[in-house]
Structures are given as C-alpha cells and as structure tokens.
Amino acid sequence: MPSVFAYQSSEVDWCEPNFQYSQLVAEFYNTFSNVTFFIFGPLMTFLMRPYIQQRSRYLYVLFVLFTVTGRWGHWDRVGGKRDNTLDHLPLSLPPGLFSMYFHMTLSFLGQMLDEIAILWLLASGYSIWLPRCYFPAFLGQNRSRYSSLIIIISLVSTFLSFLRPTINAYALNAIGLHIIYIVVQEYKKTKNKELQHLIEVSTLIWALAFTSWISDRLLCSFWQWINFSYLHSIWHVLISFTFPYGMVILALVDSAYEMPNKTLKVRYWPRDTWPMGLPYVEMGDDHKSC
C-alpha cells in the first residue's frame, strides 16, 4: 500500500492531465488556481475586522480556515528563526493551501487535509451563523448546545471521512446545497433589496461553480476530447468568490436575528462606486431604542 504522502496515492484524480509542465506539480492549473483563496481570505479578514470584533472573535477561526496562514505554513523558517507570529491563533491550515498541496501531489494526505479543512470551515460557519429558527427542535434555540452538537457531528464526520474518501467531496457539496437552501429561505423572508441582490449573485456564482465541479468529475472524457479539462480550476476561482458574498449575506441575516439594534452597511472594495467590487460589511451607528 503506497504511503499517504506518495504522489497519486489518492483515489481521486481530476480531469486536468497530470505532470504536463513539471514532475513536481501533478495538476498545474488546478494547483495555482487556488491563489484567489489567499487573496480573499486576508482581505475579507481585514475589511470585516470591526464586524468580527462586535459579533464573535471565533469568526477569525473561519477566516483563518479559509485563508493561507503563512508561507507554506507559519512554521516556515523565516530569516533562520522559527516564525511563531501566528502560533497564538487557533490554526488548522486552510482549504486553499491544502487544495494546492492536494493538486500538486494528488496524495491521500493532501485529499484528506483539503476535505477535513473544508468540513471544519463549514462547521464553524454553521455554529456561529445558522439562525436559531433552523436549529433542531430538541435544542430549544440554545446556541451553545447547538455548537456542541456541531462539534460532535464534525468529529464523527472527520473519522468517517477516512472510510469512503471518494464520497467526501460529494457530501461537502451537499452541505453547500443546504447553505444555499438556508439563504434562499431568507431571500423569501427579507424586504432588504440589497440582501436579495447579494443572494441572487452568490447563488448564481455557486451554481456555476458547482456545475464546473460536477462536470469535471463526471464528464471528463468529453472535456478531454475537446481538449478543455480545466473546469476544476474554474471551480476554484468561482467558489472562492462565494466566500466574501457568503460572509456578507450570513452577517446580514445573522444581524437581523442576533443584533437587531445594530445596523450593518454593505460596502464594496475597493470603491462603492465601482461597477464590480468585493462586498463586505461595516458596522453602522447603533439604533438607540427609545
């Protein structure tokens, strides 16, 4: 049995031809198309810092899970000494970095690191942001009991992910589908036109991303026949855009339930006036209830 570190030890192999440009990088475009994760993660962490500090510092875990946390890991030697600047942060390296390692090596370890990081990214988002009205009835809308349940489910799922690795990504995409279901329910409830617009755009982006992902997995022979086997790289770029949109949408939905007397303003980086921009939220002035 090959080592879990060995190149191509994963049962999963994406459509892009292997080792086209280098003997060290199995899937060149699938590896380097993860770069957008390293842009959006730190940028969103910086832009949404005031909101994070008001809502919950645990959100840093979610942003860190999404973002690269250093040069190929913060344990790198920097200038000959250990770089421990990030040791105090609850770190598990993020999907973007692990996805790069996975596509570079197509190793079993790379696949499991990638998929487990995504699982805990989604779990942290669920535990912080899922509106209480969607909690299972037996929890009585108690968020700390719900978060404990999420942690238990995530620990069991982490163990189960080693049993049938080839279905992990399908299961994670099913969770993504549930997130879309939640935001569509909120779309129907809200009168906030800006929130509705954000949900329309992010749902379209997610649908295009998922279509790319599933096509790469199931229709590879067709794409290789027409010599276009880069749909998974397109998935990386599109799904990374759902992160800023998803954060803003969930922050707006959450604040309506959890911080009703606070106003969140949607801003667009780098300029509100630009036709295309990255959404983020700013804390508005508090509503003083008289």
Ligand SMILES: CCCCCCCC/C=C\CCCCCCCC(=O)N[C@@H](CO)[C@H](O)/C=C/CCCCCCCCCCCCC
């Ligand atoms: C109420 C719940 C709140 C949860 C909020 C979480 C929002 C997360 C947003 C984006 C997550 C991006 C994760 C990307 C993974 C990148 C690594 C990757 O591509 N891995 C592949 C192999 O390289 C692997 O095959 C992918 C597996 C499937 C990942 C499924 C991710 C689901 C993302 C759901 C996004 C919903 C966005 C909703 C917008 C309103």
Ligand SMILES: [Ca+2]
């Ligand atoms: Ca391949």
Ligand SMILES: [Zn+2]
């Ligand atoms: Zn990938």
